[in-house]
Amino acid sequence: MTCSNKVEFFVPRGFSHRQVFVPCGNTDPWGGRTICHDCASDRAEMARIERHEANVKADNEAARSAGWGEF
Numbered sequence: 001m002t003c004s005n006k007v008e009f010f011v012p013r014g015f016s017h018r019q020v021f022v023p024c025g026n027t028d029p030w031g032g033r034t035i036c037h038d039c040a041s042d043r044a045e046m047a048r049i050e051r052h053e054a055n056v057k058a059d060n061e062a063a064r065s066a067g068w069g070e071f
Contacts (some may be wrong), residue, residue: 003045005036 005023011029017026022028024036039045060070
């Protein structure tokens with residue numbers, strides 16, 4: 001991704017929370033992919049992200065079937 005936007009998350013911390021900013025395209029605090037509003041609104045970018053996620057899933061399934069685990 002070439003997007004330089006950051007996405008704001010509120011992560012639980014004790015009885016409160018803390019504010020975390022994660023660059024678009026990186027892993028969010030819960031293990032998913034961070035996607036900013038601009039990229040989520042762009043159909044071509046979302047198609048590219050979905051293709052990439054499908055390729056990652058296929059790679060992990062192939063590795064798992066060979067007994068290697070996930071990458």
